[in-house]
Amino acid sequence: MKALTILIVLAGAAAGLTGQQTARPLIIRNVRIAPDRPPRDILIRQGLIAATGPSGSLARPYDAEVFQGKGLLLGPAFLDAYVPASPPPPPADPALRTAPRSSAPTKPALRSLDDDIDTRRAALDRLHPARRQVDTRVWNPKGDAERLNAGIAWAFYLPTVELCGGSGVLASTRAAPRSLRVLDSDLGLLFALTRRRGRYPSTTMGAIAVHRQLFADAQRQEAWRKARSQTSSGVPRPPFEPGLARINEVLGGRRPAFYVCRTEHEALRILALLAGTKARLVLVGPPRVARAAAAMAKARAGVILQAEFPEVTDPGLRKRLHLAQPKKKLKEKGAPTTDTADPEMRALQDWIRSERRKVRAREKEAVQTFLNAPLRLSQAGVPFAFSTTEKGKGDDLLAYARLAVEAGLSKPSARRALTGADPALPFFRVLEQGARVGHAATFTLLDGPLWDWKTRIKAIVVDGRLQVLTSKPSPRGKKKGGSR
Amino acid sequence: MNRLAMILAITLAVSLPVFAQDKGWGSGNVLFRDVIVHMGTATRPFLGDVWIRSGKVADLGWVRDVPAGTRIVEGRGELHVMPGIIDCHSHIALAGGLNEATGPVTPEVRIRDAIRPDDPSIYRALTGGVTMAHLLHGSANVIGGQDAVIKLRWGANADGLIYEKAPPGVKFALGENPRRSNRNTPGADRQGYPRSRMGVEQIMRRAFQDALNYRDTWQAYKREIAEGSGHIPPRRDLRMEALLDILDGRIMVHCHCYRADEILMVMRVAEDFGFRVATLQHVLEGYKVAEAIARHGAGASTFSDWWGYKFEAYDAIPYNAELMRRKGVVVTINSDSADHIRRLNIEAAKAVKYGGYPRNLALQLVTLNAAKQLRIDRWVGSLEIGKEGDVAVFDGDPLNDRSKCVMTFIEGVQYFDRRKDIRERAKTHRPPAKSEQEATR
Numbered sequence: 001m002k003a004l005t006i007l008i009v010l011a012g013a014a015a016g017l018t019g020q021q022t023a024r025p026l027i028i029r030n031v032r033i034a035p036d037r038p039p040r041d042i043l044i045r046q047g048l049i050a051a052t053g054p055s056g057s058l059a060r061p062y063d064a065e066v067f068q069g070k071g072l073l074l075g076p077a078f079l080d081a082y083v084p085a086s087p088p089p090p091p092a093d094p095a096l097r098t099a100p101r102s103s104a105p106t107k108p109a110l111r112s113l114d115d116d117i118d119t120r121r122a123a124l125d126r127l128h129p130a131r132r133q134v135d136t137r138v139w140n141p142k143g144d145a146e147r148l149n150a151g152i153a154w155a156f157y158l159p160t161v162e163l164c165g166g167s168g169v170l171a172s173t174r175a176a177p178r179s180l181r182v183l184d185s186d187l188g189l190l191f192a193l194t195r196r197r198g199r200y201p202s203t204t205m206g207a208i209a210v211h212r213q214l215f216a217d218a219q220r221q222e223a224w225r226k227a228r229s230q231t232s233s234g235v236p237r238p239p240f241e242p243g244l245a246r247i248n249e250v251l252g253g254r255r256p257a258f259y260v261c262r263t264e265h266e267a268l269r270i271l272a273l274l275a276g277t278k279a280r281l282v283l284v285g286p287p288r289v290a291r292a293a294a295a296m297a298k299a300r301a302g303v304i305l306q307a308e309f310p311e312v313t314d315p316g317l318r319k320r321l322h323l324a325q326p327k328k329k330l331k332e333k334g335a336p337t338t339d340t341a342d343p344e345m346r347a348l349q350d351w352i353r354s355e356r357r358k359v360r361a362r363e364k365e366a367v368q369t370f371l372n373a374p375l376r377l378s379q380a381g382v383p384f385a386f387s388t389t390e391k392g393k394g395d396d397l398l399a400y401a402r403l404a405v406e407a408g409l410s411k412p413s414a415r416r417a418l419t420g421a422d423p424a425l426p427f428f429r430v431l432e433q434g435a436r437v438g439h440a441a442t443f444t445l446l447d448g449p450l451w452d453w454k455t456r457i458k459a460i461v462v463d464g465r466l467q468v469l470t471s472k473p474s475p476r477g478k479k480k481g482g483s484r
Numbered sequence: 485m486n487r488l489a490m491i492l493a494i495t496l497a498v499s500l501p502v503f504a505q506d507k508g509w510g511s512g513n514v515l516f517r518d519v520i521v522h523m524g525t526a527t528r529p530f531l532g533d534v535w536i537r538s539g540k541v542a543d544l545g546w547v548r549d550v551p552a553g554t555r556i557v558e559g560r561g562e563l564h565v566m567p568g569i570i571d572c573h574s575h576i577a578l579a580g581g582l583n584e585a586t587g588p589v590t591p592e593v594r595i596r597d598a599i600r601p602d603d604p605s606i607y608r609a610l611t612g613g614v615t616m617a618h619l620l621h622g623s624a625n626v627i628g629g630q631d632a633v634i635k636l637r638w639g640a641n642a643d644g645l646i647y648e649k650a651p652p653g654v655k656f657a658l659g660e661n662p663r664r665s666n667r668n669t670p671g672a673d674r675q676g677y678p679r680s681r682m683g684v685e686q687i688m689r690r691a692f693q694d695a696l697n698y699r700d701t702w703q704a705y706k707r708e709i710a711e712g713s714g715h716i717p718p719r720r721d722l723r724m725e726a727l728l729d730i731l732d733g734r735i736m737v738h739c740h741c742y743r744a745d746e747i748l749m750v751m752r753v754a755e756d757f758g759f760r761v762a763t764l765q766h767v768l769e770g771y772k773v774a775e776a777i778a779r780h781g782a783g784a785s786t787f788s789d790w791w792g793y794k795f796e797a798y799d800a801i802p803y804n805a806e807l808m809r810r811k812g813v814v815v816t817i818n819s820d821s822a823d824h825i826r827r828l829n830i831e832a833a834k835a836v837k838y839g840g841y842p843r844n845l846a847l848q849l850v851t852l853n854a855a856k857q858l859r860i861d862r863w864v865g866s867l868e869i870g871k872e873g874d875v876a877v878f879d880g881d882p883l884n885d886r887s888k889c890v891m892t893f894i895e896g897v898q899y900f901d902r903r904k905d906i907r908e909r910a911k912t913h914r915p916p917a918k919s920e921q922e923a924t925r
Contacts, residue, residue: 195580200587204580205598205629209722213592216720227715236716265579265642269597272643292641 025050025061026466031069031445033435039070044441047464052437067466072458074435075446077153078397079420079427080173081304082258082284082387085141086159087134087169123164123214124243132167132186139180143394144173149469150394151444151457154183154420154431156304156387158190158284161260163201163210164243165190168258170430172442172462181463184430188256188282189246193266204266211273218247253278256426258304260284264291271299282425284387287373293380302425303377303384305417307392307400310366313359317367322399322453374404378413383424386417398450405451415450440464512539512873512896515550519559522566522882524851524866526844534565536873539895544867557877557891566847566882567866568615568874568894569828570854572785573738573765573818576605576617576825577634577645583622584629588662588678589691591654591726591735593629595619599642605822606636606645610900612826613876613889616647618818618858620765623657623740626678626687630654630726631738633858635874638899650860653762654730656739658684658746659796685749692757695727736762736859738785742796744772751780763857765818767808768800774811783814783857788834790824802838805849809841814856817849829876833883846883 030039033052041058043051051058060066125131141157155173159165168188172181193207201207221244228237249255257279261267267289274281281301283289286308296303312318315325377384386397401414420427432439441464448455459468516534521544523529533547537554550556559565575582579600584590599619609617615636621629633650662684678684701718708714729735739750739761747764754761763783764770768791770777770784777784786808791800805815817832819825832849835841841849855865864872873896880887892900 193580198586200590201584201593202581202586203584203593203598205593205595206581206584206586206590208597209584209590209592209594213720213722216722220717220719224716263579265600265602268641268643 025064027064028067028069030055031072031074033074044464049437049441072445075444075450076419077442077444078151078418080152080155080388081385083155083157084160085157087139126166127164127243127246129242134169134182134185136180147173147394153442153462161192163194188258190258192260218244222248250279251277253280256280258282264289267292271295287370290373290376293376293382296382297380304387305384306387306389307396308389310370312363314363317363371407374409383422384417385420509898510555513537513554514896515554516557516565518561519563519565524567536896539873541869541871541873564878566876567851568876569613569850570616571819571825572618572816572854573820574617576822577603583624585624588625588687589627591627592722596632601642601645607638609825610636610892615874615894621655623661626662626684628655650858653736653738658741688753695724698724733759738763740765742768744769747773771804771807774808778812784808785816785818788817788831805835806839806841814853816854829882830885
């Protein structure tokens with residue numbers, strides 16, 4: 001009997017859990033869609049906006065959940081455009097072993113680049129189409145709960161950085177893994193100038209050489225395929241490598257390439273590497289890559305700008321970045337006073353002041369680069385979206401957009417960057433923006449205008465599921481040394 | 485009062501262009517007047533003018549009229565003007581590693597893909613009158629990566645630094661480095677090949693033989709195409725293509741070496757495969773085989789007094805440069821260091837003082853001869869009419885260790901000014917303000 005009771009309780013709990021996953025209709029009442037329009041009601045059914053109407057005009061379905069949105073403003077949901085998180089690999093597939101090892105030399109021997117099997121095979125295996133399978137039953141990307149709290153409804157998950165990293169997955173962010181909805185499991189391929197100690201390539205120039213070689217291989221496979229299709233007989237079937245076919249998709253512009261870079265010089269090298277191809281390039285990097293904005297505009301490349309807040313200690317600069325001020329250190333009682341009459345002590349103090357000035361100058365430059373990056377990209381006509389960093393927090397995204405607006409970026413541009421709504425970026429065709437009937441119900445509910453620093457996100461709706469955010473966000477930038 | 489204001493206004497009007505020139509760093513038009521000119525050739529230094537117009541040397545001697553807007557640097561017979569110094573062996577301005585040491589043969593990697601234009605070493609080199617540098621791959625593998633020749637246009641991006649007129653080169657390395665590096669590479673096979681100097685030679689020979697086989701494959705394919713039977717091109721191998729470019733002389737070889745036996749070995753391998761070694765780098769035992777080097781046609785880029793840092797660098801003498809020159813070898817002194825690059829004129833002076841090198845030819849060790857070794861002497865390396873206006877200005881004889889480089893120009897555009905540098909330094913290292921001093925009391 002006792003066991004039966006436990007079973008019933010467990011079943012009830014399970015039903016409760018799954019109940020959260022089922023799509024109950026939702027009515028949001030008295031919410032303002034724009035600041036100057038009267039409040040409206042929104043009915044959400046099956047994850048879609050089913051109807052909207054003046055306040056009080058929509059009848060409540062019998063099983064609908066009601067949320068009072070009085071005083072709230074309907075705002076956009078955000079996209080975190082680069083989250084390094086690989087979906088769990090698919091089951092081992094012998095077909096993944098694509099590169100022949102027959103030509104591997106015996107020791108001692110000289111290796112041709114073709115024989116750098118490990119590098120090449122690993123790179124190509126990661127581009128294998130089977131890699132794009134996403135098992136959402138077991139995949140729970142780290143940090144999604146925090147992203148939801150920051151108003152981020154979608155994330156673009158790219159594999160952990162490798163020479164060729166594989167497919168990017170665009171999905172809704174959910175705290176519960178089973179409810180994660182994949183919008184596109186193969187939106188683009190990740191590339192990076194990755195180097196490894198003791199293995200080829202161990203240098204940046206080596207990584208570029210590997211990419212050049214892979215591109216040459218891919219072009220050969222394509223040429224072979226074309227020759228076979230154009231000639232009636234005599235051309236044997238090429239040894240098809242799916243990874244190379246995927247690279248050809250990138251070189252032919254049929255699939256975007258996301259290239260991770262850390263500096264503007266790397267960005268320029270990548271642009272040079274893909275010059276002369278039809279590749280649709282999206283560079284992923286910190287704000288300093290925006291210094292190469294002119295070259296990016298010329299190459300029609302897009303950018304995913306990581307909200308990598310500079311580490312600053314200067315109180316003025318921290319205030320400018322809306323970061324929390326570090327606690328003041330209390331002076332120790334009985335600490336020896338410095339004798340400023342002592343010339344050595346004076347010289348030491350002068351030196352300390354000089355060093356502080358240098359540090360401040362460096363921090364100021366870093367802050368300028370950080371703040372000007374979105375404006376610089378916008379002025380050059382480079383489409384861009386924001387992303388968080390591994391060290392940062394979800395609310396960095398909105399904070400960076402607000403700072404960019406303060407630095408002169410237009411609000412529509414900042415909004416596009418926050419939501420991935422730039423038509424020139426690959427996210428645009430996948431994400432449904434705007435609270436229109438028939439669209440996916442994904443938006444935020446704010447207690448004020450989006451660009452006001454005092455405005456908080458009160459609730460987020462992702463695919464029709466409401467999550468009320470009650471916890472207060474912690475003060476930003478309180479980590480050690482002001483890092484984020 | 486009005487007179488005072490007028491005097492002030494006139495003073496300001498006169499001084500403004502001077503400040504503007506300092507800040508603007510010129511447009512490529514500059515006249516060095518009343519300076520002691522070191523042409524960088526065998527010509528003796530002379531008192532005269534050097535006129536650079538649109539980035540090129542337009543006239544030497546006594547220049548009477550120059551167009552309006554030309555910047556004039558008054559030497560008053562005290563400033564010495566010499567061609568910009570060219571460092572024939574450097575590893576500055578590189579990002580992401582300079583040794584692709586994961587295999588003994590990696591000529592497909594290119595230094596030009598990893599140039600870091602914001603490396604402060606570029607500016608530091610400018611302070612020593614250096615205007616060009618030959619950036620080489622490291623010496624950890626037998627056949628390393630391809631090089632890049634750059635002009636030190638501080639502030640330009642990587643593409644803006646690269647001197648496209650310079651033919652490409654590749655770094656070879658002999659001796660202890662490729663042996664030791666191969667053994668110590670983390671993750672690499674500790675019994676890796678090569679472990680001996682004999683192995684180094686065989687690595688080269690096998691690499692070139694593989695490249696020739698690769699060429700045969702392509703030629704066979706081309707024959708099939710001509711006959712109408714071939715459809716499938718062989719796989720392109722960038723490594724083999726780079727090796728073929730070496731064999732065909734399209735990529736010059738700059739070989740890191742020390743010992744005489746190895747120097748002979750690498751020249752023998754090159755002759756067997758039908759190409760020439762362009763320069764021997766370090767080449768501390770070059771004096772022992774200078775005739776053979778001259779016969780082969782290789783240049784030698786060495787140190788004036790830097791040796792003894794490993795076994796193969798023990799048997800070195802200060803007369804190395806002079807002995808090789810006497811046998812007809814084109815000799816240069818290089819830095820191989822982000823520190824020494826600032827004092828290459830002193831390195832040349834040391835070759836005179838300790839090595840018996842002719843004084844009138846000493847500056848060529850770091851200017852014209854370097855340009856010859858890099859096959860760019862048609863454009864740079866000396867102050868001759870029509871050549872590019874790369875100039876270093878010293879406040880005394882460049883071969884005097886008390887002299888300082890005061891200005892550096894690249895194609896007539898100023899990239900370093902000692903006075904301005906000192907002013908800028910004073911800004912960052914300014915003494916504390918009075919109020920700060922009082923506050924600390």
